[in-house]
Amino acid sequence: MATLDDIRAVAARLPGSDERATTGGAAWFVRSRLFAWECHPWPSMPDAVRALCAAELIVGAKVADRLDALALVEMEPEIFLRTTTPWGEPKVAFRMAAIDGEHLAELVTEAWRVQAPKYLQREFDAVG
Template identity: 35%
Template sequence: MVTVDDVRRVARALPRTEEALVRDHVKFRVRGIVYASVSPDETLMGFGFPKEERAALVAAEPEKFLMPLPSDERYQWVRVRLAAIDVAEMRELVTDAWRMVVPKKVAAAYDAL
């Protein structure tokens, strides 16, 4: 099972990332834009994901992925059960979400490492 510490380790390695605690959620953001968030009970992680693709993602693996809360449906966001993924998959989800919020040149520089 993926833990909040695993998410933290991946997110903090990404350029320009800041960590914040907001209403008991651990959030990772770039310049105020949140790209990943772990629930207070550490069972779910929300992450940036294209709106137009999320219904298909959730339908394909409903035991793993959930739609965002109704209050978050207007955002490019989806949720995942941390117990249903491994660290490699979490790393991919978090990194892809981070790419959505950083300038392209920052992502390109990271890829060049």
């Protein structure tokens, strides 16, 4: 089962990334732009999603566009949630208990890329 420490390890390798405590839990930013966050059962969520967020660790991550989010949900519905809240689109939310470490690292890195400025992306790509 993946943990928030696994996200911390991935984020630590991403230039300009920092973790902040928010009212919703842990969140990761690159140059003040949110790219991944711990989901909590907000009243604005559909009931089934709110219940799931209350029962297990769910993480949200930015994606390039809505089609990417829909594709992830369609390919792996046991990992990815159909919806959380209408804010912060495009994004995807996923069950940490169901995701493997490699897939988690890919999602967090791609979420960072969506939000990171080009110069940080080039820095990351140069290291490698």
